Amino acid sequence: MKNKIAFLGLFAALAIILGYVESLLPVFIGIPGIKLGLTNLVIVFILYLYSWKEALLISVVRILAIGFLFGNLYSILFSLAGGVLSLFVMYFMRKIPGFSVLGVSVAGGVTHNIGQLFVAAFVVTNFKLMYYLPVLLVSGVVTGLLIGMVSGEIWKHVGAYIRKNNREKL
Amino acid sequence: MKKRDIILVAAVLILAGGIWLITRVFFNDSGGQLRITVDNEIYGTYDLKQDQEIQIGTTNTCEIKGGKVTMIQADCPDHICMHSAAIDKDGGTIVCMPNRVFLEIVGQEDGGVDTIAQ
Incomplete structure (x- = not known):
């Protein structure tokens, strides 16, 4: 239990740092709203190591911290909608047999974008934003694949190490 | 995979x-529509997709061609409106001050990014 709290603190810090790193990157390939989703590395990892509860906790802590540090009310709202939606979709994708971490991550990336877009459309009450949906779907697939590959490797190596050394303490 | x-x-x-x-x-x-205002009163609204010549009162004539609007005739002395750049669905205005004729695009899509989207 003590180890778990320490791990979660560590991962929350890691997620916040990754969010900061991402905020330093210029807008990805020139289209606003498209982000790599580096913090999803951590979320996917937690989801595999623990369960959705821990992943949700880290996700919310991360979004609030990043939002207060670098964002505004709207960026917090967008992130919460995208983050929570993608988390639960990834959780259910993991339950369905036949999907690897790549598929889980792609589903997460795509639904993250969808969640954000719907909140954006709601906030500005302009459903013309749906023009944006195809762009965000494709970008969700691409970034989801990238993040999925990396988090798959992390899970294979770091995850195996953590589980081996903390079997009963997790 | x-x-x-x-x-x-x-x-x-x-x-x-x-x-x-x-x-x-x-x-x-x-895309958008052309709204013509004369003397602060709406004279008419026209579809940009339909090529046509519009007689505005007795003083001006404008033309919609290929989605672009130009003033092709005006009886005012300076003809600034006739020399104005064509306006299309992305917005813009053509003004003929002496005759108080005002051409503007309404209902266009929002271009660019607003502050919320950052």
């Missing part, structure tokens, strides 16, 4: 392509 992953990726990409096509075909040409 498992088979279902590939199916998922393909499905999302096809969905994206489908939505893109649908918005292209059905909504994209909902």
Whole structure:
């Protein structure tokens, strides 16, 4: 239990740092709203190591911290909608047999974008934003694949190490 | 990468392509309309897609051609409105001050990014 709290603190810090790193990157390939989703590395990892509860906790802590540090009310709202939606979709994708971490991550990336877009459309009450949906779907697939590959490797190596050394303490 | 992953990726990409096509075909040409105001009163609203010449009162004539609007005739002395750049669905105005004729585009799509989207 003590180890778990320490791990979660560590991962929350890691997620916040990754969010900061991402905020330093210029807008990805020139289209606003498209982000790599580096913090999803951590979320996917937690989801595999623990369960959705821990992943949700880290996700919310991360979004609030990043939002207060670098964002505004709207960026917090967008992130919460995208983050929570993608988390639960990834959780259910993991339950369905036949999907690897790549598929889980792609589903997460795509639904993250969808969640954000719907909140954006709601906030500005302009459903013309749906023009944006195809762009965000494709970008969700691409970034989801990238993040999925990396988090798959992390899970294979770091995850195996953590589980081996903390079997009963997790 | 498992088979279902590939199916998922393909499905999302096809969905994206489908939505893109649908918005292209059905909504994209909902471009905008030309509103003509004379002496602060709305004279008429015209579809940009329809090529036509519009006689505005007795003083001016404007033309819609290929989605672009130009003033082609005016009886005012300076003809600034006739030399104004053509306006299209992205917005813009043509003004003929002496005759108080005002051409503007309404209902255009929002271009660019607002502050919320950052």
